[in-house]
Amino acid sequence: MANQGSAGNVISAICNIFFPGLGQLVQGRLLAALIFAIVCVGGYALxxxxxxxxxxxxxxxxxxxxxxxxxxxx
Structure with missing residues (x-):
């Protein structure tokens, strides 16, 4: 992704609205995506x-x- 506020970052933020961590996955940050997804899904399940x-x-x-x-x- 280019810069803060770029179209790619906006798309990633919108992806995160639907599923936490999906935006980080779109940006290519696998570890951050896994951490956000696990914490959010686990917390919402409880x-x-x-x-x-x-x-x-x-x-x-x-x-x-x-x-x-x-x-x-x-």
Missing amino acids: WWMVIPAIIAGVFHLWAIIDAATFKGNG
Whole structure:
């Protein structure tokens, strides 16, 4: 991806709205994608415990912002 706010970053952020970590996967960042996906899916699966769901919501928002502001290697 080129720069912060580029079309690729916007597409990645939109992908993250539908599934956490998908935007990082589109950007080629496999480890970040796995971490966001595991934390969010696990937290949402435990929604009845409330605290994991809140943590998952925060991570989901963080994944969206991270994809939108990613600057790349150069």
